[in-house]
Amino acid sequence: MSEARIVIVGAGPAGVRAAEALVNHGLAPIVIDEAPAAGGQIYRRPPAGFARPARVLYGFEAAKAQRLHAAFEALRPRLDYRPDTLAWNVSEGSLWTQRSGTIERIPFDRLILCTGAMDRVIPLPGWTLPGAFTLGGAQVALKAQGCAVGRRTVFFGTGPLLYLVAHQIAAAGATVAAVLDTSRARDSWHALAGLVAVPTTALKGAWYQLDLVLRRTPWHRGIRPLAVMGRDRVEGVRFRDANGTEREIACDAVAFGYGLKPETQLAELAGAAFAYDGAGLWLPRVDPAGRLAPNVYAAGDGCGILGADAAELAGRRAGLAVAADLGRTVPPREIAGIERRRSAIRAFRAGLEVAFPTPTELAATLPDATILCRCEGATVGALRTVANHKDAGEINQAKALCRVGMGRCQGRVCGFAACQVLAAARGVSVEAVGRLRAQAPVKPLPLAARLP
């Protein structure tokens, strides 16, 4: 009897730990990853020949990053590892991939999706100007390319990444022109009850904020961003401070984001049911072990944002679930240990949501002329027009009429805000306008891509 064919998509914290759990049970999965090296976004490894040590690249998380990388290297001989490979469809029991222009169909007995997350973006006037990046993008530039995204960068938005990236850029010797947080200081105090569930992580966050103060970096909380300014490229940021005063800060780059957003396209194609999280996101429904659909599992931030530590645990849990579902014996004690740690992280995460609430209302108040969908150059006003005059009450219907969310990113970037804009224009809940449907290929394929 041939061994079950197990495919894991993603080699970040969840994917690596899922692979490890399977290997520990004598199973040898295929690991598909779009990146050239394992580690995911958070523990992304720089290209060969880079010299900075882990402590510089990953800061407080250096030991975790090194453990994850070492774990993956130890697994390599037992894996069919395929880096630089895009997974672009799940259909009829097969995963479809593309590497260097060659398409492959991989039939699977079990599939584990560890697709991770990207920045949650809320557009604003000027956000498509050269020099405007996501927070995650600014971090990639620094970690994986040794570059600052500008000479003087304003960081704005909210969430832990805001402070982490600003700290990293300052530590690398580039200028942080300002840090502008939409959350208020008192939000952090209200969040303490949750944050103490994982006190070490909370303290790291406090350190990044203290570091801002020590560096005398301009830092405002409770702000509302108004526009990224500039003619041909970024020249400044305009915002309203907590007292209601409009201010401008000159800069040549901005990096912004409002927390993270799961990458759920493959889960959807694999047949996931989705549930609204009450705060603007639709999450694939999984059971505690990560079961998503028949023979399909999911783990990590792709199922809902809980961070890297939780992703490692969820990955291991999903790997063990596959092993158990294939008849291997998994000790209940091992599962119980994972669940204990995950529940502490969930409490912490709930605290983070209180400390850094997503200012979802920003999208609904954007001026009509603001570009909403950067792929198609479609404006907020275009979406409002179809909402009000073409009776488009559902986001996919609206997309068909005004092209918002129709571009090559499939609404990954604008979808969150587009649903807010549509809901406000229609005077209904965000849940009522639905969610943008994913379709294969989930990312662009070269026209010349061929079957082997």
Place this chain on the structure above:
Amino acid sequence: MADPQFVRVAERHRAPVAIVIDGRPFQAVAGDTLLTALLLAGARVRVAEFGPGDRAGFCLMGACQDCWVNLADGTRTRACTTPVADGLSVLTA
């Protein structure tokens, strides 16, 4: 050409890689992505096909698809996930 968008703050000692941007030679280094090279050379990755103005990437992690560029040989590539190689010739407009 416009002032560069990116500033190299670390990892400076890498082997040079000669590429061509809009017909002009540019010296990148091994390990640079095409997007990094473009933004160390200037402030444009491409011209937006539906909107006024230039684009210079956004997410840098292969999600937003805003940095697809044309190579001189007629192929298209996503600049943020394409490593530079000697002789690579890219067109930003």
